[in-house]
Amino acid sequence: MHDKKNKTIGRRARWLAGLAVGAMTVAAPAHAETLQGALAKAYENNPTLTGARAQQRANDENVPIQKASGLPNIGTSADYEEILVQPGNSFSSPSRSLSLGGRVTVPIYQGGAVRNAVKAAKYRVEAGQADLRATEASVFSQVVGAYMDVIRDIAIVQLNQKNVSVLRTNLQATSDRFEIGDLTRTDVAQSRARLALAEGDLRTSEANLIASREAYIKLVGEAPVDLQAPPVLPNLPATAEDAVAIALNTNPDIEAANQLVNASKSDIGAARATRMPKLSGIVSGGYSDYLGSIQGVDQNGNRFAQTTTSATAGLSVTLPIFQGGRPSAQVRQAQSRTSQAIENYVAIERDVIAQTRGAYAAWQANERIIAATEQAVSANGLSLEGVRAENSVGTRSILDILNAEQEYLNTQVQLVSARRNSYVAAFSVLAAMGKAEARDLGIEGGALYDPEVNYRRVRGQIFDWADDPKPQQQATDTKAVPAATADVPAYVEAGPKQ
Template sequence: MTTSRKTPLLLRRHRWLAGLALGALALPSAGLAETLQGALAKAYENNPTLTAARAGQRANDENVPIQKSYGLPSLGAQGDYTENLVKPGNSFSSPTRLISAGGQFSVPIYQGGAVRNAVKAAKFRVEAGQADLRATEASIFAQVVGAYMDVIRDQAIVQLNQKNVSVLRTNLQATSDRFEIGDLTRTDVAQSEARLALAEGDLRTAEAGLIASRESYIRLVGEAPVDLQPPPQLPNLPASTEDAVAIALTDNPDIEAADQRLGAARADIGTARSARMPKLDGTVSGSYTNFLGSLSSEVPGVGVSQTTKSAAAGLTLTLPLFQGGRPSAQVRQAQALTSQAIENYVAVERDVIAQTRGAYAAWRANEQIIAATQQAVGANALSLEGVRAENSVGTRSILDILNAEQEYLNAQVQLVSAKRNSYVAAFSVLAAMGKAEARDLGIEGGPLYDPAANYERVKGQIWDWADDPAPQQQTTSTRNVAAADASVTGDNPLIGPVDPEPAQ
C-alpha cells in the first residue's frame, strides 16, 4: 500500500482550532465571524457523507484479511454428551451414556492460486476505495465552497434589492408630491407604484433564495452561517488548460480509483481460473470418548475400557474433472468485467478531462465577466446620475429614471453573481486537478484522517475476537439548529457597504 502522501491517523477529530490555510494566506477572524477555512474544517470533521465514506472504506479494508483467511490454517473442536434413553433390543452392550470430544486442524496447502489472486484483488480495491474517499472529500469541499459563496452572493442580492426598494419608495413619494402640485401626471405615479411592487416581489424572491442557501450551508457544515468573511485567494491555479489537464491526469482521484479497479478485475480472472486447478489440504484430527462407566461386556468378570482415543493425519487432493462448464463461464465473466473496467477507465479519463477544461473555461470566462460587469456598474451609476439630473430640468421622464435604476440594479446583481461563479469555478479547477483535498489545502488543528492507517491495522489481523468498539454516531444532527431566515446586517464581502441611495 502506498502511504507516502498520507498523514497520521485520527479516527475522530476533537475540535478544529484553526481553519484552512490556503497557500501562505491566513485571515483573522473575530467574535462569531466565520471564515471559509473554518467552514471547511467543520465540514471535514462533521459532514455525515464524509464520515460515512470513511466507515465504508474501513469496511472495504476488511476484505483483505477475509481473503487471506482462506489460505490460513483452521482449528476446530467439538464436544458431545449422549444419554441413551431407550436401548435397541438386540444391543446388550450399548452404553447408557457417553461423552466425546474431538478436534481437527486443517491446512490449505495449495488452492490453485485462488487465495493469492483474491487477496491481490482485495488490495487493489482498498487502493480504489482510498482514492474514492479522496474524491468524496474534494466533492464535499467543493460543495461547501459553493454553499459559502452562495450565502455571500444571496446576501448581497438581498441587500441590493432592499436598497432598490428603499430608493423606489423614495421615488414614489417624490413623484406623488410632484403630482399633488401638478408637476407630474397620474401616469408617472402609476409607473412608480408598479415598479415598487415588482421590486418588493423581487426582494421576497431574493430572501427565499438566501434562506435556501443558508439551509444548504447548514446541511453541509452542520452549523448556521454567521458573519461570513471574504474568501481567501486560491493558490496554485494553473496557467493554462493544458497544465490543468496534465496535473488532473496524474492526480485526480477518480482516475486513480478506476485504475485500481482495473487491476482488481484482472486479478479476478486468476481467481476464476483457480476453480479448475487441483487443491491440496492437510488435516490432523483426534477424538476422545468416555462412556462414563456405562459400557458393559455382558460377560461376568470381564471388564471393558470405558474410554477410547483416536488420532489421524492425512492429505486431501481434489482434482476437478468436470464441473458442468462453470469454471469457464466464471473466467469468461471475469474477462468481460475486465473489459468493462478498461472502458470505464477511459470513460473516467474523458470525464476528468472534460470537467477540468470546462471548469477552467468557466473560471477564465467569469474573470472576464467580472471586469466587463464592473465597467457596466460604473457606467450605469453615471447614467442613473445623469438621467436624474436631466429629469430635474424636464428632459427625462420618471420612466427613464425607473429604467436606469433597474439597469443599475441588474448590473450589480450580475457582478456579485460573476464573482461567486468565478471563485467556485476556480475551486472546481483545483478539485478536478486532485488538489482540493485536506492534505492539499493545509487544514490545521490536528492530524488528518488517514485511511491507510486503518488498513495497516487490520490487514494482518488473524485473531477471531478482535472486534472494534460498538458503532456510534460521529456527526451531529441539525434538528436543533434554528431555521434560517433572510435577515442581513453589516457589509457584504462581494459588494462592501450598502448605503441607501437618495432618489432625485
C-alpha cells in the same frame, strides 16, 4: 457652478460603482466564519464524508477475509448421548457417552485462488481510498458553493433592499411633484409599479437567501454566521492544458478506476483456480468416555475400557475433473468484467478531461465577465446620476430614471453573481485536478483522517474476537439549528476617495 456639479456627480458615481463590490464583503466581527473554518466543520461532521469513511473501513476488511481462506482452520466438537433403547443382542454397548474431538486443516495449495483474491481485495482497498478522496473533494466543492451562495444572496438581498428604499423615495418625490402639478398621474403610476416589482424581487431574493443558508446548514452542520470573504485559491493552473495534465496524474476518480482494472485482472486468476487441484493437511484427534456405562468383561476377564482416544494425520487432495462448465464460465465472466473495467477507465478519463476543461473555461469566462461588469456598474452609476441631474432640469422623464435605476441594479446583481461563479468554477478546476482535498487546502483543526491507518490495523488481524467498539454516530445532526431567516447585516460602505 457646472464644473462643481460635474465633480460631485463623478464622486457619487464612483461611490455607487463600488457598492456592488462592497456587497460581496460583510462586516466581520471577531468570531466571523471563514471558508477554511466551514470546510473544517464539514470535514469533521458531514455525514456523507463520515459515511464514506465507514464504507472504506468495511472495504478494508475484505483483505483479512480473503487471507483467512489460506490460513489454518481449527475446530473442536463435543457430543453427549444417552442410549434410550439398547440393541437386543448387544451386551456390551454403552448406555451413555461423551465424545470430544478436534481437527486442524491447513490449506497447502489452492490453485492460486487465495493469492489472487487477496490481490484483488488490496487493489479494491486502494480504489476505495481514491473514492474517499473524490468524496472529500465533492463535499468540499458543495461547501464552497454553499458558502459563496450565502455571500452572493446576502449581497443581492442588500442590493434589492437598497433599490426598494430608493424607489420608495422616488415615489414620494414623484407624488410630491404631482401634488404641485410638476408631474402627471402617469409618472406616479410608473413609480408605484416599479416599486411593487422591486418589492417582489426583494421577497424572491430573501427566499433564495433562506434556501442558500439551509443548504449551508445541511453541509456544514451549523448556521452561516458573518461569513468572511474567501481567500485566494492556491495552485490554480496557467492554462487548461496544464490543468488536464495534472488531473490525469492526480484525479482520484482516475486512480480508483485504474485500481479496479487491476482488481478485475486478479479476479480472472481467482476464477481460474476453481479448476485447479487443492491440497490440504489434516490433523485430528478424538476422545470418548462412556461414563462407566459399558457392562461386562472381555474373554480374559478384564472389564471393558470406559475411555478411548484416537489421533490421525494426513493429506487431502481434491482434483476437479468435470464441473459442468462452471469454471470456464466464471473465467469468461471475470474477463468480461475486466473489459468493462478497462472501458470504464477510458470513460472516466474522458469525463475528467471534459470536466477540467469545462471548469477552466467557466473560470476564465467569469473572470472576464467580472472585469466587464465592473465597468458596466461604474458606467451605469454615472448614467443614473446623469439621468437624475437631467430630470431636475426637465430633459429626462421619471421613466428614464426608473430604467436607469433598474439597469444599475441588474449590473450590480450580475457582478456579485459573476464573482460567486468565478470562485466556484476555480475551485472546480482544483477538484478536477485532484487538488481540492483537506491536505491541499490548509484545513484548520486537528489531524487529518488517514484511511491507511485503519487498513494497516486490520490487514493482518487473525483473531476471531477482535471486534471494534459499538458503532456510534459521528456526524452532528441539525435538529437544534434554528431555521434560517433572510436577515442580512448592514452594508460596510466606504466613502468616496478624496
